[in-house]
Amino acid sequence: xxxxxxxxxxxxxxxxxxxxxxxxxxxxxxxxxxxxxxxxxxxxxxxxxxxxxxxxxxxxxxxxxxxxxxxxxxxxxxxxxxxxxxxxxxxx
Numbered sequence: 326x327x328x329x330x331x332x333x334x335x336x337x338x339x340x341x342x343x344x345x346x347x348x349x350x351x352x353x354x355x356x357x358x359x360x361x362x363x364x365x366x367x368x369x370x371x372x373x374x375x376x377x378x379x380x381x382x383x384x385x386x387x388x389x390x391x392x393x394x395x396x397x398x399x400x401x402x403x404x405x406x407x408x409x410x411x412x413x414x415x416x417x
Contacts, residue, residue, distance in 0.1 A: 370396055
């Protein structure tokens with residue numbers, strides 16, 4: 326599929342597609358904050374939570390926060406969290 330055809334099919338300006346191809350930027354980046362754990366570590370945490378769900382232990386919000394806090398401690402990333410386990414807040 327060529328750039329012009331992809332532009333029509335996906336309704337993206339062809340100039341945007343050409344710029345992304347030329348710069349090697351193939352990922353869409355949101356304007357929001359990055360995950361506190363990093364993208365790869367967050368994916369690892371999601372996989373762990375999904376394993377818990379498959380085993381019949383669906384964690385609630387507090388449990389997920391506690392898991393994230395413990396995971397951050399294990400990785401040495403405590404500076405991203407304030408407060409106690411389950412009541413974390415990201416520093417601005």
